[in-house]
Ligand SMILES: [Zn+2]
């Protein structure tokens with residue numbers, strides 16, 4: 001459907017150009033934009049609020065007697081207009097800086113957005129030299145010191161405060177000790193013996209922070225790992241695990257609709273990350289105990305020397321295996337208390353943590369114990 005992108009009697013080549021003109025006309029009130037302090041005029045309102053006010057005042061959503069509403073004619077929503085306002089705002093910030101949720105801020109105020117881009121290219125080149133990359137993007141600094149990205153979203157509070165998603169960046173210096181080794185061990189366990197170049201999952205370095213990146217196997221039908229969304233995990237010393245989901249590599253680090261994803265604390269852990277979570281935080285004491293199982297009626301029993309036994313018949317066994325220093329599945333286990341045989345990994349078909357004696361078939365559970373940590 002051919003659409004005329006017309007606004008205030010002027011015709012625009014694209015919808016984006018027209019939205020831009022509406023945003024500019026509303027914010028400047030018809031004055032020359034070069035003489036207007038855009039940051040100050042927008043300081044007290046969000047992009048959404050400004051868009052809503054503009055639509056109401058200019059009746060952009062109201063049809064007239066002989067024409068449909070302007071928003072309908074030119075096919076845009078309040079969100080589209082808010083985005084255009086955000087972009088205008090970002091460009092007309094008083095100063096610019098470079099910021100990435102992991103890499104942090106460059107610490108400089110740049111006079112123009114071009115200067116910021118030069119700074120980012122230099123940072124990126126420096127990171128690549130050390131095997132990583134930089135996640136910094138150019139941000140405007142608004143009148144109150146907030147950083148606004150190119151989508152008009154606030155990405156950081158004044159003086160680096162106030163926005164929860166900054167935590168991984170702030171904690172960068174005190175990145176959980178040994179986390180890199182643990183992330184590497186998780187990776188090795190996910191894809192044992194695979195050449196790094198063939199791996200579906202990988203460790204990436206964003207600045208100096210090691211991040212575990214898992215590709216979502218279940219997304220899309222293209223088997224190429226570069227076509228899959230990337231789940232990134234990192235940890236901070238306070239014990240929080242952080243996650244964010246990036247689009248496939250070929251799309252870069254920003255989603256088309258929502259922009260660069262922020263790091264969020266992980267509230268719900270599953271699979272290998274749940275298993276690894278304690279490791280990312282501190283070295284726990286590892287314990288091996290008899291594995292309690294349940295029959296159909298919910299009664300507990302143990303498997304001792306290959307036979308199922310009532311709880312009353314089996315003395316409970318609990319052995320300390322020492323503190324975990326690497327990955328806990330790598331810690332040598334004590335011999336089986338029932339026969340002296342070797343106890344080995346047996347999680348296939350059993351719950352995570354299950355270990356089985358190769359000699360007699362006794363079942364044990366191995367768990368990291370945080371209470372017992374030295
Ligand atoms: Zn910079």
Ligand SMILES: [Zn+2]
Pocket residue numbers: 305336337338339340341357358359360361362
């Ligand atoms: Zn045994």
